[in-house]
Structure formats: C-alpha cells, structure tokens
Amino acid sequence: MEESRISWHASVRSQYEKLKADGMNTIWDRYEAQGFGNPDQRCPFCMGGNRCDLCSNGPCRGDVEKDKRGVCGITADGMAMRMMLLRNVLGASTYHYHAEATVDTLRKTAQGLAPYRIRDADKLSAFAARLGIDAAGTPEETATALCDFVTTEFNRPYYEESRIVERLAPSERKETWRRLGIFPGGIHGEMVLSTSSCLTNVDGYYASLALKAMRLSIAMAYESQIVNEYCQDVLFGTPHPHPVRVDLGVLDPDYVNIIPNGHEPFVGFAMVDKARTGAWQKRARDAGAKGLRVIANIETGQEMIQRYTGDDVFYGFTGNWISQEAVLATGAVDLFAADMNCSMPVDPLYAEKYQFELIPVSDVVAFEGVTDRLDYRPELVDAQAEALIEKAIANFPKRRAAVAGVTGLPVGEAVAGFSPESITEALGGSLAPLIDAIAKGDIRGVAGLVSCTSLRDKGQDVHSVEMARELIANDVLVLSMGCGNAAMQVAGLCSVDAQQVAGPRLRALCAALGIPPVLSFGTCTDTGRLADFLSQVSDAAGGVPIKDLPVAAVAPEYMEQKATIDAIFALALGLYTYVNPVPTVTNAPNLVRLLTEGLPDITGGRLNVERDAKKAVEAICAHINEKRKKMGI
Numbered sequence: 001m002e003e004s005r006i007s008w009h010a011s012v013r014s015q016y017e018k019l020k021a022d023g024m025n026t027i028w029d030r031y032e033a034q035g036f037g038n039p040d041q042r043c044p045f046c047m048g049g050n051r052c053d054l055c056s057n058g059p060c061r062g063d064v065e066k067d068k069r070g071v072c073g074i075t076a077d078g079m080a081m082r083m084m085l086l087r088n089v090l091g092a093s094t095y096h097y098h099a100e101a102t103v104d105t106l107r108k109t110a111q112g113l114a115p116y117r118i119r120d121a122d123k124l125s126a127f128a129a130r131l132g133i134d135a136a137g138t139p140e141e142t143a144t145a146l147c148d149f150v151t152t153e154f155n156r157p158y159y160e161e162s163r164i165v166e167r168l169a170p171s172e173r174k175e176t177w178r179r180l181g182i183f184p185g186g187i188h189g190e191m192v193l194s195t196s197s198c199l200t201n202v203d204g205y206y207a208s209l210a211l212k213a214m215r216l217s218i219a220m221a222y223e224s225q226i227v228n229e230y231c232q233d234v235l236f237g238t239p240h241p242h243p244v245r246v247d248l249g250v251l252d253p254d255y256v257n258i259i260p261n262g263h264e265p266f267v268g269f270a271m272v273d274k275a276r277t278g279a280w281q282k283r284a285r286d287a288g289a290k291g292l293r294v295i296a297n298i299e300t301g302q303e304m305i306q307r308y309t310g311d312d313v314f315y316g317f318t319g320n321w322i323s324q325e326a327v328l329a330t331g332a333v334d335l336f337a338a339d340m341n342c343s344m345p346v347d348p349l350y351a352e353k354y355q356f357e358l359i360p361v362s363d364v365v366a367f368e369g370v371t372d373r374l375d376y377r378p379e380l381v382d383a384q385a386e387a388l389i390e391k392a393i394a395n396f397p398k399r400r401a402a403v404a405g406v407t408g409l410p411v412g413e414a415v416a417g418f419s420p421e422s423i424t425e426a427l428g429g430s431l432a433p434l435i436d437a438i439a440k441g442d443i444r445g446v447a448g449l450v451s452c453t454s455l456r457d458k459g460q461d462v463h464s465v466e467m468a469r470e471l472i473a474n475d476v477l478v479l480s481m482g483c484g485n486a487a488m489q490v491a492g493l494c495s496v497d498a499q500q501v502a503g504p505r506l507r508a509l510c511a512a513l514g515i516p517p518v519l520s521f522g523t524c525t526d527t528g529r530l531a532d533f534l535s536q537v538s539d540a541a542g543g544v545p546i547k548d549l550p551v552a553a554v555a556p557e558y559m560e561q562k563a564t565i566d567a568i569f570a571l572a573l574g575l576y577t578y579v580n581p582v583p584t585v586t587n588a589p590n591l592v593r594l595l596t597e598g599l600p601d602i603t604g605g606r607l608n609v610e611r612d613a614k615k616a617v618e619a620i621c622a623h624i625n626e627k628r629k630k631m632g633i
Helices: 010-021 029-031 044-046 078-108 123-129 141-152 165-170 171-180 185-195 206-236 266-275 276-286 298-307 320-329 345-355 381-402 421-427 432-440 462-471 483-490 496-500 504-513 524-540 561-573 589-601 613-631
Strands: 241-246 258-263 292-296 314-318 333-336 359-360 410-416 445-451 476-482 518-522 551-553 576-579 606-608
Touching: 010 320, 078 141, 078 206, 078 266, 078 561, 078 589, 123 185, 123 381, 123 589, 141 165, 141 206, 165 206, 171 206, 185 206, 206 298, 206 359, 206 524, 206 589, 241 320, 241 483, 258 266, 258 298, 258 381, 258 476, 266 276, 266 298, 266 333, 276 292, 276 381, 292 298, 292 381, 298 314, 298 359, 298 483, 298 518, 298 524, 314 359, 320 345, 320 462, 320 483, 333 345, 333 381, 345 359, 359 381, 410 432, 410 483, 410 518, 421 432, 421 524, 445 483, 445 524, 445 561, 445 613, 462 476, 462 483, 462 496, 462 613, 476 483, 476 504, 476 524, 476 613, 483 518, 496 504, 518 524, 561 576, 561 606, 576 613, 589 606, 606 613
Parallel strands: 241 314, 258 292, 258 333, 292 314, 333 359, 445 476, 445 551, 476 518, 551 576, 576 606
Antiparallel strands: 241 410
16 A cells, blocks of 8 residues: 555554565555455445345345335435444443443452552542532542442433433533433443344334434443543542653563553553562563563553553553554564453464464453453452563563564654643633633634544544644644544644644644643543533533534544444534544435434534545634634634
C-alpha cells in the first residue's frame, strides 16, 4: 500500500517496512486483501447495510426502491438498523463487562481482599451522594454501599426505570427520553430487550429499532461508562494533567519490557506497583537487563497514563491498536498481557517471531495455540502480577539472544490527565471562565473527539489528525478520547507546542492557561464522563439544554461495535454527531433520512458523514455558529 495509506506516524511507517522485510503478515496486507480491485471496495450489499444472514432462508438482500425485501418481509431499512442494533448490543456488553470488573475490584478492595486502595475518597463521597447513597461511614463502607446499589440497578428489569439514569442525567434529557419511551431500565434488561427484538419476525421496523438502540445507549453511558470511570477514579485516582512520553521510541530492547494491553487497567496497575520496588528491579538487572519497565499501550495504557505519572519504570505510551504489530516488531517486548479488548488474533504469530510471552489475563480473551493464561481476579492479582513479571524477566535473555531489537524510534511528549475536575480546577474552581471564553469567542465551541482508528479510506490516524487540526485552527477546543486520543498524543496535538497550529483566539487562550488545544480526556469509556461534563457546562451556562450548546461529537475513524453505540448515545443526548467512515446504512434511505434529517425534531441530534475533513469541519463550525446565535453570543 502507498505510504499515505499506512499511518500518520513516521514510527509506524518505519516499522511497516521492517514488518515487510521480516515477512510478517500485517494488518495492512489483510485490509488490502479484503478489497475488490482497490482496498476500500467491498460487497455493495454489505456496504449498504441491506444484507441479512440471521436465519436459514438467507443470506437475503434488500432494495427499498424496488420494494425487494428479505424472505421474512423485512425491508432494507429494517435490515440495516437491526444489524446496527446488534452491533450496539456487542458494544454495550463489552463496556459493561469492564464496568462489572471495576465494581468487583472496588468491592474486593473495600473488603481488604485486593491489593489496591481507595485513592480518591472525596470522589467516592461525591459520587455516592449523587446516587443518593449515605456516605457518612468509612470510605470502605461507602464503597460497599455504592457497589451494592449499582449492582442492583444493573439487574433492574428493562420495564423499571433506572435509578442511576434518574439521578445522573440532566432533567431536560430525561423529559425527552420519557416522552419518546426510551428512558431505560437496567443495562442487563436493556440488552435482553434489544437482542430479543432482533430475532427474525419480531421487530423489523427501522424506527422502532433505532429508538431501542438509543434506549440501550443511554443505559450503557450512565450505568456502564460513568459508573466504570468514576469507580476507577476512586481506586486509582482522578486524572490530573501531567507530561507523558509517547511513541514507539519508549521501548528500549535493553530493558525487560512488559505491555499490559486492552481496556482494563487492573493487572497493569498492579504490575507497575510491583515493578517500582527495588527487589524486582534487581531481579531484572540480574537477568542482564538495564531494568524493568511497564509500557502503556492502547486503551489499558490510556487508562493508566491518565492517572499515573511516568518515571523510569512506568516509562511511556506507545499508541493505539493499529500500532500493535509495529510495537511487537520492535523486538523489545518480553511479555504481552492481553486483557479485555484490542488484542489481535494474529498475536501468537508475532509472539513466535519476536520471542515474547503472550498471556491472556481476561476470561473473554483467547488465542489459537496459547494455553498459558492468568485470568484476572482482584483477590489474586498480587500473585498474578508477580507471576507475570517473573515470566517477563525469564524471557529477557531468550529474547535478546534471538531478536535484534529496534532502536532510534521517535519519542515525543504529550500532556495527559484532563478530567472535569482538573479542567474546573485549572479555571479557578468554576466553569464560569469556560462559559465566558465561549461567549467572547476565544473558544468558538467544543468538540468531543471520541474515536477508534481505522484503515478505511485513509491510513491509520490520518483522518483523525486532519480533523483535529482543522477544528483547532477554527478555534474549536478538542477533548479527545479513545484510540483517537492516542492519535492526538503521538501526533503532537496534546502538547503545549500544538498551540502554534490553533486559531489565533484559541492559541491565545491556551497560552494564557498553559494548556494544549487538544485536551487528553481519556479512553472510549470516558464518553459517559464527557456527557456528565456537558451537563455541568449546561448548568454553568444557565440551564441551556445540551442540544443547544455549541458542541459536537466527532468520530473521525470509528472502527468497532463500542464506537457505534457511542455514536447512538451522542444522538440520543442531542448532539451534532460526525462519523467516518460512512456507516453501513447507505442503502437504507428511510433510515438515513431519520438519522441525518429527522432527529433534530426528535432528540435534537443530527448525523453527518462528510468524508472530506475540511468540509466536515466547515459543517461542524456552521452548527456551532448556529447554536452560538441561538444562545445570543
């Protein structure tokens, strides 16, 4: 593939050449092989969303213009939305898997069974109070009561309103959701309702399925994402800004390097705490290494760098999921601990080639041919972390003897750790200066960049970086989350130096505050945190409904099922929502009209799928200007 189709990042492009020289099958090879003549061309029925293989009468194809329906009678619109809803169930389920692991970890910590501690007792008390939980006891008692409450709510039937949503969501949104019949119950019941609706001959109506998708997304955002992130803050600390080393050069082959990979940071945090002790560093040096390091990677790494400051042990962050093969090909990795999400099925081939230990540490992760595993349990993680470090140190001499490690790859610096609390603190303890900056036009508006990374249409992170640069050039402040956050960090947009490519008014404001124009706000799981922050902004602006704020949700390179439900939630929240690549619904014209034209009168949201970055940002800015005018600013 052409260089521009590989990656925005020079480090990854360099490693791509090494992978080719090493004869490795890469993600770029596999992407290109799926095309029909060109890498991006696929089956037109699949691309349009009008194909269904759920029952034995299929696969069926639909065509609205010809009234060609599936054997059961479902239309192309129904086919497209039904598959979208099923993808959303997968996304919601995975988000909630993480949330339940976090709640279990907090509970075991409060019981004294896990090696972690409650680091942010103030956050615990404040969150418990918002949920109506008595926080008068010890932090451990409050944490246990919180875990009991949310666990009960997770299992509330879909036909009983969620008390979590009731107590966390803004009043105006709750009124809208009740009016539309999409105020959710418990997340487990909502997943059952959605999945059952997708059975053949149950619900084939695209509008009904779209409303169920929104209902599920609301439950996911408040019950899974917000509960998950706030409980992680309680355990590991609420993010505050600090510098972080980024890019592939953080990997030094002369060290024992451990990579916790995925989306759950529990094993990673435990290994960092162990690795920072002198005894383990000595063990690494005795094995011939300069020392022992834990290297942050993908979303697990993002969770970690938002909360832990770096040192010579927790050394830096590599990048997002498409960088994975480039990371492994450095020949610097001794152990790859694969937790939930974003570990690739091809990893065993890379473990054999580049001589590292590949260990699943989550019940949901498995690799062909890999039998050695240590599934995370809070009460066992102390011993599990030690066992993993032992394996990494034992692997070091074998890896160094067999593999020539890559050196000289670039290292940059980003500022990570922005959160609603740290943003408010930076503004002097109130959001009033932010509202004032928006009113004066120093900030035209705010874009929540919530993205994965994809090879569709362009190379890794190319479209994400183009979009972010255009947004900040137009004085739009960007809060970045997900794998798209790694794109911003490695591309230098989360550094103070990036002020130079921002618009003049945003540049001046960032210089005055000493902040980048792209604020590193976390992982994809922080979508719920962003919604909660927008609720605070709404209150600070005098009760302006979220749908009328000069803000937009931006997903320049969505990839997987978690991203699709994030986008649906943004639409349910009433946000202008930009997504790329174009979703697989284009041959569902009634559904397309609903999403792009009908939603403003329903939830206030609107979907835009413009593929050109400059035109897409022009449309986002036009929306922001419209909302500014409505606010009288």
